[in-house]
Amino acid sequence: MEKTFSSKGKQILFFGTLSILAIYFLFQGLFHAKGFLIPLTTALIFALLMMPLARKMEKSFINRTASSLLNTFIILLVSVGFMALVSMQVKTVVDDWPQITETMKPKIENLKGFLLEHTPLDQEDLKQSGEGSSVPFMGKNSNAGQKAASFVNQAISFFGDYLLTFIYIFFILNYRHRFKDFLLLLFPDSKRKEVKKVIEDSAKVTQKYLVGKLILIGLLAVLYSIGLGVSGVNNFILVSLISAILSIIPYIGNMIGMGLAIVFGYLTSGDPTVLIGIIITFTIAQFVESYILQPYVVGDQVDLHPLFVILAVIIGGMIWGIMGMILAIPILAIFNVVFSHIPPLKPFAFLFSKEDDD
Known part of the structure; x- marks a missing residue:
């Protein structure tokens, strides 16, 4: 009996260790292959989103190649529009930065006084902290040439992956039946009906989720625009659109959107009523999203x-x-x-x- 338990314990320990190692190396592989997998996975998700529209186009007036190309171009236009919105916001931040800096100076000094009075920090700690948070290309010891080269490399890599994503979208849409048939051929005839249902259900759940999220983004944009406009946030329409789009990142996106609103509202004006309005707006919007919009718009898909x-x-x-x-x-x-x-x-x-x- 003891030998049996000892043998089972060794098996559990062996397979448990093997599973942990497998998961670790799986995540390591996914991390190191992200340059290849991110564009491909993004393209697959967008292709699933556009598949119903592609099918309608193919049944009505154009062939599959033209339909795939047109749907890829639609996704490209939407993404370019979003990047244009983001670039406009970045330009606005750069233009308003002197005003933001002047507005925040007394608040930063008050914060430093509070930290010196109520925490173990001293002047030297705060001085070192300030020196370590220099703006890129503006620090005293920064190597502008190296940082510029790094930025250029990152930009080239980003746009390379960006364009590659749309190439993948086109080929996935255009050759989707070939990929589907390939998956079916991997299984015996008795299993193909079940495999086909898995493929169809996977496509449907992705489509319904993404369509529901797009509707949700539109409704949130309206809510944010009303609340931030009344609160007196600068460029509230652009901030509302970007905040609503960022909600596609669960939980974290709303916090980033709120941070943007604070930058363009409170940090620019320094008016506490604007800050209160922003907090109320995002609190109400988060409540409406979680308990009204999310269940009824996105639903249980x-x-x-x-x-x-x-x-x-x-x-x-x-x-x-x-x-x-x-x-x-x-x-x-x-x-x-x-x-x-x-x-x-x-x-x-x-x-x-x-x-x-x-």
């Missing part, structure tokens, strides 16, 4: 437990950064659909879903 949504977003951010946060929920939803159709993995589908715990 993505049946995922909030705990695993948060974990997926955190892990996605650790592996792939911001894009990992954005892609985390659609990817987890697809995995959940696959798990629900494979008997040995159904316990994971139950674990990830938000069914009642009673």
Whole structure:
């Protein structure tokens, strides 16, 4: 009996260790392959989003190649428009920076006084902290040439991945039937009907989630515009649009949007009533999004437990950064659909879903 328990214990320890190592190397591989996987995964998600429109176009007036090209161009225009909005906001921040600096000087001095009085920090600590937070290209010891070269390399890499994503979108849309047939051919005839259903359900859950999110973004943009406009935030329409779009990153996107509103509202004017208005606006919008818009607009199309949504977003951010946060929920939803159709993995589908715990 003791030998049996000892043998089982060794097996559990062996397979447990093996599983931990496998997960570790999986995440390491995903991290190091992000330059290849992020554009490809992003293209796959966008292709699934545009697939219903592509099908309607192909049934009505154009062939598959033209439809794929047109849908890819639509996604390109939308992304360029979003980047234009962001660049306008960045330019506004640069233009308003002297005013923001002057407005914040007395508040920073008050904060330093509070820290010196109520914390163990001294003048030397605050001085070192201030020296360590220089603006890029403006620090005393910064190497402007190296930083400029690094920025250029990052920009080239970004635009390379950006253009590559649209190439992937076109080919995925244009050759989607070939990819589907390839997946079906990997399985015996008796399993192909089930595999086909898994593929269709995975596509549907992604499409419904993304369409629901787009509607949600539009409604949030209206709510933010009303609240921030009344609060007196500069460029409140642009801030509202960007804040609403950032909500596609669960939980974290709303905080980033609120930070933008504070920069363009409170830091520019220094008026405490503007800050109160911003806080009230985002509090109300968050309540409306969580309890009204999210259930009825996005609905239960993505049946995922909030705990695993948060974990997926955190892990996605650790592996792939911001894009990992954005892609985390659609990817987890697809995995959940696959798990629900494979008997040995159904316990994971139950674990990830938000069914009642009673």
